[in-house]
Each structure stands twice: as C-alpha cells, then as structure tokens.
Amino acid sequence: MVKSKGWEWEKVKGESEKMWKEPAEETYYLVQRWEKQEKKELLDIGCGLGRNTIFFAKQGFNVHTFDISEDAVKRTKEFAKEENVTIDIKQADMLNIPYGANTMDCVYSRNVISHTDTEGVKKIISEIYRVLKNEGECYLTLGSKDTWGYKQKSWPKVDDNTKIRQDEGPEYGVPHFYADYELIIDLFKDFKIIDIKHIQDFYKVNDKISTSYHYHILVKK
Numbered sequence: 001m002v003k004s005k006g007w008e009w010e011k012v013k014g015e016s017e018k019m020w021k022e023p024a025e026e027t028y029y030l031v032q033r034w035e036k037q038e039k040k041e042l043l044d045i046g047c048g049l050g051r052n053t054i055f056f057a058k059q060g061f062n063v064h065t066f067d068i069s070e071d072a073v074k075r076t077k078e079f080a081k082e083e084n085v086t087i088d089i090k091q092a093d094m095l096n097i098p099y100g101a102n103t104m105d106c107v108y109s110r111n112v113i114s115h116t117d118t119e120g121v122k123k124i125i126s127e128i129y130r131v132l133k134n135e136g137e138c139y140l141t142l143g144s145k146d147t148w149g150y151k152q153k154s155w156p157k158v159d160d161n162t163k164i165r166q167d168e169g170p171e172y173g174v175p176h177f178y179a180d181y182e183l184i185i186d187l188f189k190d191f192k193i194i195d196i197k198h199i200q201d202f203y204k205v206n207d208k209i210s211t212s213y214h215y216h217i218l219v220k221k
C-alpha cells in the first residue's frame with residue numbers, strides 16, 4: 001500500500017484559506033437528513049481546516065474527527081475554540097480509524113479517502129463499515145477518472161486507479177485514487193447504495209477556468 005501523506009496546509013493562506021473555512025454545500029442537506037433520523041455520533045474523516053467539523057458541531061452533533069496533518073489538527077482546534085464548540089479531535093491515519101466497532105451513527109468525508117491507492121481505499125471503506133452502527137449512513141466523495149489529474153502522463157502511477165500528484169502546492173506528493181461508476185459499485189458492495197452523483201466543479205486558477213469531477217456517494221450499513 002502506498003505511504004499516506006497529508007496536505008501541507010501551511011501553504012494555504014489568504015483568500016484560499018477563507019474558502020476552506022466555509023462548510024461544503026451538502027453539509028446543509030446532511031444536517032436535515034441526519035437530524036430527522038435522530039443521528040448523534042458523527043465522524044468527519046480528514047477535517048482539513050475544520051469547516052465541516054465545526055459546522056456539524058454547531059448543529060448539535062457529537063463530532064469526532066481526525067486528520068493525518070498535524071497542522072490541520074492544530075488549526076481545527078483553534079477554529080473550534082474561536083467558535084466555542086467542543087469536538088473530539090486526534091491526529092491519525094484513515095487507514096486505521098481510531099474508533100471502536102459500531103460507534104458512529106454517521107460518517108462524512110469530503111475529498112479525503114481518495115488520498116491513497118486502490119488497496120488503501122478498500123481498507124478505509126472496510127474501516128468505515130466497522131465503525132458504523134447498523135443502519136448508519138456514510139456520505140463521501142471520490143475523485144473521478146474524468147478529472148484532469150487522472151490523465152497526467154508525467155505523474156507516477158501506483159496502480160490502475162492511482163497517481164501521485166506532482167504540481168506545486170499543498171497536495172504535492174499526495175496519492176490520488178480515481179474512480180468510475182463500476183468501481184464504486186464494487187467498492188461499496190457490502191453497503192446499501194442510496195445515491196451516487198457525478199459532479200463537475202468549475203473554478204479559476206490564475207485567471208484560467210479549471211474543472212474537476214467528483215463522485216458524491218451516500219450509502220447505508
């Protein structure tokens with residue numbers, strides 16, 4: 001299995017840092033959905049700067065989170081203090097989720113579990129299954145094979161689905177796993193699939209429009 005490597009969050013400053021403090025849009029929907037189902041214990045895998053972790057905590061969930069990056073953990077702790085919310089936070093690797101079996105009502109993870117190879121993704125999905133209670137739900141995203149990164153010939157290939165990112169920035173040297181629909185169906189065969197979306201995002205980098213595709217996946221144990 002490829003070695004895990006966290007983001008270099010010290011490279012994320014200014015306008016970009018502001019963006020990473022705003023909750024992702026699906027979190028608003030998930031709060032409604034999971035409140036209605038009376039879910040309480042929520043695990044956010046890979047908190048980054050804490051935007052989703054803090055949002056879920058503010059809505060009344062008991063939020064547990066971790067990240068492999070020491071800087072991410074430190075900055076999320078500071079953010080929680082500023083916002084006056086209590087969260088359970090650790091530094092850990094998602095390949096071994098630091099929680100017991102059947103402890104979580106819901107698991108959320110945005111743009112994190114792709115940061116390993118095929119063997120790693122399989123291990124993480126089995127870890128998510130282990131920590132979820134029966135009827136527990138998981139919402140996560142996976143990078144898509146339609147994204148430009150998968151087509152980079154100069155990025156070292158780890159396996160048929162995985163490349164190591166080479167452009168300068170916080171993700172330099174971080175493994176990226178890319179999925180397609182068939183692979184997702186196979187990866188989540190132990191779960192009940194509720195919804196799969198393939199979403200294209202547009203953003204500006206140095207005045208140039210760039211685009212990326214991700215799968216958004218909602219499953220139930």
Ligand SMILES: C[S@@+](CC[C@H](N)C(=O)[O-])C[C@H]1O[C@@H](n2cnc3c(N)ncnc32)[C@H](O)[C@@H]1O
Binds near residue numbers: 004024045047067093
């Ligand atoms: C794209 S950021 C997303 C952060 C956050 N989920 C969000 O939406 O703002 C990816 C995060 O995954 C973390 N990460 C990468 N590999 C990891 C691993 N093996 N275990 C835990 N966290 C990891 C990175 O350090 C980084 O904070």
